Amino acid sequence: MHLLLVEDDAMLGEAVCDGARQGGWTIDHVCDAPAARLALIDHAYAAVLLDIGLPGESGLSVLRAMRGRYDPTPVLMLTARGQLSERIHGLDAGADDYIVKPFQFDELWARVRSVIRRSQGRVIPVFSHGDIEVDRSRRVVSKAGVEVTLSAHEYRTLLALLERPGHVVTRDHLQDAVYGSASAVESNTIAVFIHQLRRKLGDDLIRTVHGHGYVVGQPRP
Amino acid sequence: MHLLLVEDDAMLGEAVCDGARQGGWTIDHVCDAPAARLALIDHAYAAVLLDIGLPGESGLSVLRAMRGRYDPTPVLMLTARGQLSERIHGLDAGADDYIVKPFQFDELWARVRSVIRRSQGRVIPVFSHGDIEVDRSRRVVSKAGVEVTLSAHEYRTLLALLERPGHVVTRDHLQDAVYGSASAVESNTIAVFIHQLRRKLGDDLIRTVHGHGYVVGQPRP
DNA sequence: CTCGGGCTTAAAGAGATATTAAAAACTCTG
DNA sequence: CAGAGTTTTTAATATCTCTTTAAGCCCGAG
Numbered sequence: 001m002h003l004l005l006v007e008d009d010a011m012l013g014e015a016v017c018d019g020a021r022q023g024g025w026t027i028d029h030v031c032d033a034p035a036a037r038l039a040l041i042d043h044a045y046a047a048v049l050l051d052i053g054l055p056g057e058s059g060l061s062v063l064r065a066m067r068g069r070y071d072p073t074p075v076l077m078l079t080a081r082g083q084l085s086e087r088i089h090g091l092d093a094g095a096d097d098y099i100v101k102p103f104q105f106d107e108l109w110a111r112v113r114s115v116i117r118r119s120q121g122r123v124i125p126v127f128s129h130g131d132i133e134v135d136r137s138r139r140v141v142s143k144a145g146v147e148v149t150l151s152a153h154e155y156r157t158l159l160a161l162l163e164r165p166g167h168v169v170t171r172d173h174l175q176d177a178v179y180g181s182a183s184a185v186e187s188n189t190i191a192v193f194i195h196q197l198r199r200k201l202g203d204d205l206i207r208t209v210h211g212h213g214y215v216v217g218q219p220r221p
Numbered sequence: 222m223h224l225l226l227v228e229d230d231a232m233l234g235e236a237v238c239d240g241a242r243q244g245g246w247t248i249d250h251v252c253d254a255p256a257a258r259l260a261l262i263d264h265a266y267a268a269v270l271l272d273i274g275l276p277g278e279s280g281l282s283v284l285r286a287m288r289g290r291y292d293p294t295p296v297l298m299l300t301a302r303g304q305l306s307e308r309i310h311g312l313d314a315g316a317d318d319y320i321v322k323p324f325q326f327d328e329l330w331a332r333v334r335s336v337i338r339r340s341q342g343r344v345i346p347v348f349s350h351g352d353i354e355v356d357r358s359r360r361v362v363s364k365a366g367v368e369v370t371l372s373a374h375e376y377r378t379l380l381a382l383l384e385r386p387g388h389v390v391t392r393d394h395l396q397d398a399v400y401g402s403a404s405a406v407e408s409n410t411i412a413v414f415i416h417q418l419r420r421k422l423g424d425d426l427i428r429t430v431h432g433h434g435y436v437v438g439q440p441r442p
Numbered sequence: 443c444t445c446g447g448g449c450t451t452a453a454a455g456a457g458a459t460a461t462t463a464a465a466a467a468c469t470c471t472g
Numbered sequence: 473c474a475g476a477g478t479t480t481t482t483a484a485t486a487t488c489t490c491t492t493t494a495a496g497c498c499c500g501a502g
Binding site for chain 1: 254286391397432
């Protein structure tokens with residue numbers, strides 16, 4: 001079981017990571033919202049432990065982005081004492097539970113187990129389109145049952161497209177998905193990734209919409 | 222039959238070890254949770270005698286870690302009188318039985334025999350992948366029926382990989398598996414162990430996933 | 443037909459991983 | 473307790489993969 005911890009306090013973060021590993025989980029730790037975004041694109045986690053009070057971009061916006069693209073991964077908010085409105089906003093935005101800092105670790109793990117258990121009914125998404133399948137929990141992509149290896153950037157590009165089948169995804173959006181919103185790249189990297197994806201997965205999967213971007217999905221009538 | 226005793230009280234520990242040897246068992250004795258973790262990775266024991274009230278990290282977390290990775294080794298908790306909640310948590314976390322300190326040795330051995338007998342039905346895992354076999358109870362690895370000798374660190378690295386076939390295991394996770402969570406090593410030790418494993422077991426077993434870690438492929442169906 | 447966006451390619455630059463070999467730390471044995 | 477043999481760590485180098493760049497070609501829209 002893979003968890004994601006989004007927490008800027010290094011001490012607390014380390015402690016939570018240790019605890020998680022002792023509990024038999026594996027856990028990734030990121031310190032800010034942009035990193036969290038990228039991690040969530042890369043993997044399907046069993047649950048996310050999300051500090052709301054992040055420096056810069058708030059944890060809430062990460063949560064909103066997740067729910068905006070129908071990512072059902074359970075989210076447990078970590079909030080500071082007294083921030084009642086944060087909690088309300090969080091639950092409103094689709095968090096599954098919250099715990100107030102400072103907390104007992106035992107309680108934290110109990111809540112994590114609880115949100116995971118409650119989410120068992122939900123399906124962990126395995127994107128598929130035609131003979132292409134993406135298992136996000138293993139980070140494995142296959143075509144006609146044969147495993148295909150993708151680089152990190154190729155994988156992120158593909159996921160960003162598969163998340164909205166039938167919708168045109170702009171180059172800018174893809175750039176965000178690959179590099180985070182602080183996109184500092186020039187040149188035609190996205191075009192190159194698209195080209196690699198087509199080479200590895202076949203020309204039919206990704207259609208280009210001239211002047212707009214790319215689509216995965218049924219040809220529009 | 223091999224037992225593991227996790228107990229910080231030196232006197233009691235010695236006494237239990239003596240008793241076990243007289244009873245025809247062999248027994249390893251460790252004094253804290255991290256040591257217990259490592260011992261459990263190294264060997265498959267017939268049973269674990271686990272003191273819950275350890276200094277530092279609780280015995281419960283050891284138990285949870287075991288069950289978290291589906292280690293079916295029977296666990297007999299040693300608890301102090303009156304710690305009812307500990308006992309409940311322990312059984313909850315997957316302990317097989319408990320005994321209250323101070324105890325009669327006769328009763329202890331009766332309970333040990335009992336949990337071992339009850340566990341006979343369970344399967345002691347023998348990992349295998351292709352022509353590679355790992356017998357955890359004997360700590361023996363063989364390739365195509367020929368025994369291969371691995372050093373302690375190589376063995377731990379291999380087990381950490383085999384525990385999640387088909388999943389990418391990060392370098393950090395391997396580091397934890399080899400050194401415990403207080404990983405204080407620099408340099409590329411993990412890379413070296415992987416290299417040795419490939420040399421001894423063949424290049425096909427462990428695949429590297431660039432930027433993520435290593436995978437042992439799913440056993441061919 | 444022309445223009446601009448899109449595609450393809452190859453190669454340089456980064457970054458990650460593999461491979462060594464030797465030093466340091468253990469272990470075992472006499 | 474010393475010395476031989478092993479394991480573990482370090483570190484430097486080599487190799488490989490991924491990423492980015494840039495230049496030229498192709499194609500669609502107007």
